[in-house]
Amino acid sequence: MSDKRQRARVQGSWAKQLPKHSGALHTVHTVYIHVTFWELILCVCVSCRFDLSRLRLLSGFLPPEEADWMFSKLLAELPWSQKTNYRQGEAYEEPRLTCWYGELPYTYAHSTMAANTQWHPLLLTLRLAVEQASGCSFNSLLCNLYRDGHDSIGWHSDDEASLGSKPVIASLSLGDTRVFSLRKQPPPEDNGDYTYVERIRVPLTHGTLLLMEGATQDDWQHQVAKEYHDRGPRINLTFRTIYPEPEGHRPGTKIRFTSKQP
Template identity: 65%
Template structure:
């Protein structure tokens, strides 16, 4: 018996002591969410998009020369002369052209469907004019009033013009949508001299968006120019390349308005093909 006790004492001295149970901290039992066995985690927040403001539309209504944009591709310039024709002369020209010109409504095509333009037109020059998949037949015999206006414009501007597009907006419902006068037959960086007669209408311009915008015009620069009776607006440089323009519908009483746009046409479009400039190098300076 003594031997058994001795062996038990010897065997017990080899055994490792049992681990002690952890002591419970004083106070209420902590919730499971306050205990963590691993490293602390970092919560990810989606970065917020940078807020962009829609540019305010700027108004040009004073006589002057305006460089509306410029950059590596060139300068886009507007020249505004609100009283190019005096009241009495403008009245006579308006009534004469309204009665004498061969006004007609042109049919255009969009997405395979034909539609009538919401205005009347006629075309003067040696060459026909094609746009929107439709062609205007040229009237080579210029009306005397138009010939007189062309001579006056050429003397004033130092430019020559061999063609003329006449538009008649019968009321506020007549209009023309966003476009550029950039047909190859007009040559690179064409100069367009636009003379207004009759009721005042707003001429709007918007800058072409950068390629990253995927055709979104929300954040581009916009201009508005109220063109009154006898006003002359000249568009020069890269205006047709970098900007679009329109005359929007106006849903209140508007009288008739005649718009004469003098330009140069060339017989060989391939001779005067435009030099394509990467859109990333287009003018980007804001209107002053």
């Protein structure tokens, strides 16, 4: 096996911990799982200084008994539906159910979700809790329901112009565990070939909050792949801030070209 391929395999295994003594700050550029307040402050400084990608994983953000009743309530009471998207002019049904909350509609994959402006009271409570934990405010929410292991979301970045530059995305998971995968954007000379890029896999458990910050949407794509063994339902709530589409932009325009599929 060539050195390059071997390195890619090793990097593609599991999420890395923040190195204990990473002498050169500019090499700290992937994923940090925060343990202490001081690590958090260090990462904020590093991210601001070097415009880096940053993930924060808060497992147990919701205690299991609370997460249990919240999951049942949202499953039963949100207006779930299946969205039709378009790829190269062909319509396809998303392999998951969704609903969208906020003041503005949200366009991706050439179709638009109308905004539910009346937030479910539980979603308002969760938004407040997520805002307090993240220190960010959010005006919109995309809710995903994966009915079983066959539901999924393909490789994409949340980089529509309407999300602004360097968006913070706060992703709260309820229900069965699914693996959230990330892959780094290849350098331009690799012409979109992801064979050797760095990869990270994070199992998102019931009640976990994942924060994606800094340049994460510029430099990485993410997905939740199909699984072929039994998986129960899972709800994922991604809080975002949406801005009116910039002047002259078609709704759903990406800042860099990647497609949310299927």
